[in-house]
Amino acid sequence: MAVRREEEMPEESPATLKEILYARELRTNCQRRLLAEFGRPLVSFTLNIAGGRKAFPLAERTFREGKWLIARELERAGIPVAVYREDCGRTGYAGFYAVDAGAERVKRLAAAIEESGPLGRLFDIDVLRRDGTKISREDIGLPERTCLICGKPALLCSRSAAHPVEEVVRKTQEIMRSCFQEQYAGRVAQSAVRAMLYEVAVTPKPGLVDREGNGAHRDMDIFTFFDSISALAPCFRRFVQEGLDFRGEPRKLLASCRYSGLLAEDAMFRATGGVNTHKGLIFSLGVLCAAMGYLHGNGLPEDMDAVLEACSEIAAPARGELEKAPKGPPTHGEKAYSECGFSGARGEAAKGFPHVKSIALPLLRSLRKAGLSPNDAGVAVLLHLISRVDDTNAVSRSGLATYRAVQSEVQKCLSETSEPKELLNLARGLNEKFISLNISPGGCADLLAVTFFLSFLFPGPQ
Structure with a gap:
């Protein structure tokens, strides 16, 4: 790029x-x-x-x-x-x-x-x-206005030419650039937070935390998610700023963002008392926020395809890390990759979120255009993601064979109906089954949040 x-x-x-x-x-x-x-x-x-x-x-x-x-x-x-x-x-x-x-x-x-x-x-x-x-x-x-450079009365500095014009021009540009970058970072970060709130609010979600219950989880509820999202709000602004400030090839941006990612995880764990509510989504939305900032800060096109291409380049090193043996205890994603070949959040980002681009986002847009609420459209999108995505979180909890069997069931049901009420009933029925099998498709939930995020920033067809 x-x-x-x-x-x-x-x-x-x-x-x-x-x-x-x-x-x-x-x-x-x-x-x-x-x-x-x-x-x-x-x-x-x-x-x-x-x-x-x-x-x-x-x-x-x-x-x-x-x-x-x-x-x-x-x-x-x-x-x-x-x-x-x-x-x-x-x-x-x-x-x-x-x-x-x-x-x-x-x-x-x-x-x-x-x-x-x-x-x-x-x-x-x-x-x-x-x-x-x-x-x-x-x-x-x-009081009279003060000088941009020294803080003394502006009129006095202007009349005496106290500062070189070039210095005043640089300071003026710096103020403008900083202000608009902060506005931009705030707008993108706000979309990230909004997407996370939408995702957790969508109900019913099989095996996942929603407004009706905790799904297959015993250590978290919807308020745990609210605590986490509130703590993460400033972190996404920081990811955007990392991208805005970065000059160089995008594949080198991930290294620059790593420490911000660790700080975000720390903020999440402090807010939730050590519960992992959003670790995968910190990565996915963090890469997207950094990509948005990178394109904007470098004066590059900011259409959705450009953002997803930038995500692919930024996340490529993380995808490559899966090939290496983990230095410590393997994460769920690393274990799923070594045992099943699932590349998880890192693979999705490194491929430019193909399931979001080709399945989830077009479906969300069409359902919203047809008049469905964000909730009902979100349930339908989630079911389609569950039927197609290799979810590392679900596999780590239930095993590959069980998850494949559930996927086949969801695919069959989706082939038989697309009626919103029937899909809501399907999701509610699947919730009971997922709880009994200890399945929580957290990776699909993360992709639902990514879908909402892109729909907020790019509301029309791209």
Whole structure:
């Protein structure tokens, strides 16, 4: 997989001082026209970007974020916007809002946005009274803004050129990049947590923990899963960040993520009192989160096929480790591989999750499109996975012959019906049988969670 990194700053020549000053004059004239035409206080929104390069992808995204925050804050405060005008070009981005509210009140809202986080430091949200005079921060009892570099008054550093422009530009890009990476990591990690919650909530699940019982388990229930999922939430953000920060071939990313994986397992065991609820899923969703981060951080395509290809490359070393003799007591996965040739979570990830891509995800999408609830669609998907997947967890608990016999039974039932109610009854009946045989298809449950995860991030056909 070739690595490509898009530059935040364009190669085109920067705007000249003359162009910047002319653009500033045009924006001032626009403010005057809007004040005269609408007779209302005016919000003027621009970005604090040093140097001549004012327009580039990160800056445009920052401007869009600021626009959304301003619109949301005005809406929350019940302040109507009489008109909005925008001026965007190589000299920068500007938005103007004529609003129906007192200027001082609006300025307080604007200052709250500017103080809301690092990205807000790059927002310059002026509020003009009806007569065109500007309300300062001091007018509403706030201190003046501070310098990005040293923390001293920004106006003082700007007028004295206290810092090289290049340093200020680097700091500006760093703030933008960091903010949007955190947003991205949060969105992907949230999808991972949501997928885990959906998986455990799907009911009935043969032999597995669900809302009706503990399945074939005596050491865990649904609350044990909730405890584990809550503890793992920040861990998935860390996996995404590992991918965002990594530069190199994806097959080398797994080594970088190993320690984060161990920390995630520690968090799980602390939360559950030593019960293994999600060890396999930490690996599967961890690889997926790292793959998402890797593609995003390197400016590569982020469609589902690209993500699964990246997973395959990232997980390849783990698949190779199964060929080696374990250094300590073998895990369930290692034992299943040595005895049955089942490669488990490592094999699924190294192959790009073929059962999810070809069976589970298309089925989930079609059932949801047909109107089934996430629960009923999830039960159907799980049954299809049980019928097709070599589940190392199930085999380690019941033996290969027993599991193959159960798979054949599920395959036969699925060939006879696809009615949702009948599948729910089938799953409930199988639960009793799985409990009696001590079968818990945890690997299939993990793949159900992976299916939900991909459906959240890629809701349409890929």
